[in-house]
Amino acid sequence: MRALRKTAPGPGLELVDIPEPTCGPDDVKIRVMRAGICGTDLHILAWDDAAQAMCDTVPFTPGHEFYGEVVEVGSDVDEVRVGDRVSGEGHVVCGTCRNCRAGRRQMCIRTRSVGVQRDGAFAEFVVIPRYNVWVHEHDGGEELISPELGALFDPFGNAVHTSLMFPLAGEDVLITGAGPIGLMCAAVARHAGARYIAITDVAEHRLEMARAQGVDIAVDVSRTSIREAQRELGMREGFDVGLEISGQASALQEMITNMNHGGKIALLGLPARQFDIDWTTVITHMLTLKGIYGREMYETWFAMSAMTTTSPVLRERVLGTVSDVLPASQFERAYEIARSASGGKVLLDWTDLG
Numbered sequence: 001m002r003a004l005r006k007t008a009p010g011p012g013l014e015l016v017d018i019p020e021p022t023c024g025p026d027d028v029k030i031r032v033m034r035a036g037i038c039g040t041d042l043h044i045l046a047w048d049d050a051a052q053a054m055c056d057t058v059p060f061t062p063g064h065e066f067y068g069e070v071v072e073v074g075s076d077v078d079e080v081r082v083g084d085r086v087s088g089e090g091h092v093v094c095g096t097c098r099n100c101r102a103g104r105r106q107m108c109i110r111t112r113s114v115g116v117q118r119d120g121a122f123a124e125f126v127v128i129p130r131y132n133v134w135v136h137e138h139d140g141g142e143e144l145i146s147p148e149l150g151a152l153f154d155p156f157g158n159a160v161h162t163s164l165m166f167p168l169a170g171e172d173v174l175i176t177g178a179g180p181i182g183l184m185c186a187a188v189a190r191h192a193g194a195r196y197i198a199i200t201d202v203a204e205h206r207l208e209m210a211r212a213q214g215v216d217i218a219v220d221v222s223r224t225s226i227r228e229a230q231r232e233l234g235m236r237e238g239f240d241v242g243l244e245i246s247g248q249a250s251a252l253q254e255m256i257t258n259m260n261h262g263g264k265i266a267l268l269g270l271p272a273r274q275f276d277i278d279w280t281t282v283i284t285h286m287l288t289l290k291g292i293y294g295r296e297m298y299e300t301w302f303a304m305s306a307m308t309t310t311s312p313v314l315r316e317r318v319l320g321t322v323s324d325v326l327p328a329s330q331f332e333r334a335y336e337i338a339r340s341a342s343g344g345k346v347l348l349d350w351t352d353l354g
Helices: 039-046 049-054 147-151 153-163 180-191 204-212 226-233 249-257 279-284 299-310 312-319 328-340
Strands: 002-005 014-017 027-036 065-073 085-088 125-129 133-137 173-176 197-201 217-220 239-244 259-267 288-291 322-327 345-349
Touching (some): 039 049, 039 328, 147 312, 153 299, 173 180, 180 197, 180 239, 197 226, 217 226, 226 249, 322 328
Parallel strands (some): 173 197, 173 239, 259 288, 322 345
Antiparallel strands (some): 002 014, 065 085
């Protein structure tokens, strides 16, 4: 089969021929149809310090955001069947640590990630454990979940996990970072009944995409302060809930300054460096800061499936974060679009190898 591989330590990826993966008794083999490029994949391409810290086996196949069709199931698998259309939870857990045994699998201390520490979905086929398979529809159905939408379920899960960490109904929400996940957060916040939604970025095309997601104000923070945006919305107090997606020091620092007393902040963005926080404000304003990683296994999956299958508006808005779907053979162009942040979410079509 064809696969996009990290063939040796160092920058770059190669589209090569390798044997198809085998399916063990507790595994499911999936024909990949769409796969998304995310920030982790950009680190792997560059082979920077972050990638070297994450990836402990080379060669390997990256890719963890995907949708496909089940072509084989292991002998012990009875809840997934051939022909199912599926996505995959990318965190493969041990099942035996304290958190796993307590039902908190997303906090497993021995997690192995698809496309990072084991072969992933930038290939014609991928094999994952049965418990990591999320079935959308049976018998090849695409009536509700298209291949493009299904490939977004991993990052959409990050957005849902972050957005729903705190109650949003009737609240004023500030989102910092209007990349694909920030845009999905905006869509979820609107779906969940937020009063005002403000989102920040410095790229006009992303702010324009945010307006299409139904935000009340999209703020170019290189020109306008968050405080000015609050006044424009007629807000008399600070934001109730903050969703920090950018990983930028200035974004979190300004968010803290503009939160209401007792406000709650969910942190998904990973900063590139350490930075100072105004802990006096955090303490005296009684703010709550909560770190978010991945998705709750599998409560987030149930939540996002329920929302997308019942809300055509939400489906449209989540799909609206996709700017490019390119044949897998054009991976270099796809990576360049993703790296330059000149669009939204970029997907590879693994049914089209040129």
